[in-house]
Amino acid sequence: MSIETNFMGMKIKSPVIVGSCGLTTDMHTLKRIEQAGAGAVILKSVFEEQILQEMSNSLHLSIDGGNSSEAYYYIEEHIQEQSLDKYLNLIRQAKMELDIPIIASVNCVSSSQWVSFASKIEQAGADGVELNMFLLPSDVNMTTDDVERFYEEVIRNIKRAVNIPVSVKISQYFSSLARFAQKLSWMGIANLHIFNRFAAQDINIDKMEIEAANVFSSPSELPHLIRWTAILSNIVHCPLTSGGGVHKPEDVIKLLLTGANTVQVVSAIYENGTEFIQEANERLQSWMKEHDFEKISDFKGRLSVKNNQYTAFHRVQFMKYFAGIK
Template sequence: MADLSTSYLGLKLKNPLIAGSSPLTASLDNLKRCEDAGLSAVVLKSIFEEQIDVDSDSAVDGAEEYLAHADAYGFVKGASMERHIDAYLTLLEDAKRSLQIPVIASINCRQSGSWIEYANRFAACGADAIELNHYTVAADVEVEGNAIEKEYLSLVKAARKQIKLPLSLKMGPSFSSLANMLRRFDELSIDGVVLFNRFYSPDIDIEKLSLVPAQMLSSKDEYALSLRWTALMSDEVRYDICASTGIYSGSTVIKQLLAGAKAVQLCSVLLKQGLSSVAKIESELAQWMDSHSYSKISDFNGKLAQERMPDPAKWERVQYMKSILDAQKG
């Protein structure tokens, strides 16, 4: 019987399947269901700095007639923010009391400061690790790319200084030199990186002539980008890589592990197909390992990473016309 255990962020996991941050990890009942389904760890639904700011400002607007006192604005805004934090801490504490699997807290923040400091409160409540999400839409034509990169590096540096728990960064691919950024994160002693985040994107309703949210769930064909970058970087950095986006089957999990990922995050497949998909994916992984005489994941983990390939340039080639012609012939 294949041993599916692995290690991610220094955490011992019974298998490489983690529940990524989503509405499915926002309540204790659902977190218990995730554990019962066989997932090896859960990432709590991210606490969003931007949303809390919006809600806090709304609370201030609603109390405008009572804000004549000079300190009232800060009190109302602060109290609203604390309610959100307290609710998150309660969920974290309840999850740690109820679950046997690791619980990873997630912070979606726009800048360093008090939001990083909340990580200490997460640690006090028993979080096993912290996942930091940061995303900047580089829409200001006056801001150069290196300024965005410095912003990311500054945030991670501040987080690493403040956070003693295992720390991962869930990020997007939009950098002029992604490989360089991933190496520089390594220099900041981060423990892991999740490739890649799936951010909110707007769409247009052509009948109402208004903006609407685009499809947030990934499809089963969207794993290629994270697969490539996992393979390119898994032997170049000391931290663990967790693959995300488009992971719907055991075969895709196997590909990510062969590329060098230590674990994968499941999200869209759980929301689309239900938690029963976990057992199916786990079974496919175990059957493949048995059929290839692998007794444990470390026997093949990273076997097809770029540094271990006889022709490593294959992971870098961009032969799109040939690929299109081959697909048409098929």
């Protein structure tokens, strides 16, 4: 029996991959991630703003056009912690010491000259690059087309700049998500990653201030991911990575059944350690054995939406009989 699969055109030993986060910045943890049996790892993102700043060596960027000061300081701090050279060295070292694919990540909010940095990522030996893209649709002057064009432009530019496979991590916030995801998948990307997660804010009512909300996902996010994995997996023309709300080993099986090619975990590793990866692999193997499956393709996508047929995944409103609650 084998739990091998493909990720961005590479054969990997497990469909469980560790997503971009603070844990994927140091060699010690990366080694533990590999030892625990992850199929691949996505390094912490470098920020487009960071690339531009190092390029121009001066801070004259408009980050969000409005209240940018906090974002600005965050980026400054992040830059001090993690210079681009350090990032490229991490890629080189990880490539020397690990066997699993090492995917670099860039967090981008525009299609500017930062794209040239991607070729340095390639030269450093990264097996691929993931673009963590999000444009908050808060600008009343931007139409749906403007927003979508931004994503397309970035992908076109990055594809011109590198020869390594490109994965695109998107959010669910598109007015026609299925159509747009399909359009992106036609652009020669090697993987579509649903969904990215945002730094969220909370309100401190005593101080009447904005503060950071919990950064980790919760298990209640999984059904949303399952729905979209089921809907998108037969619509997109590239493999799908699903992540956001995976907290139990069984969740990996659920996402494979609904058509994910690979499953990304982050919060579960913060909460349970890298052992979670091993547990997820073992649970997958024991479940496959119980059901007489030899390989992942024997069951992958079995519960996905096929030929646009109407399924339970299309039910979005509460109904008495559906929830079983009066």
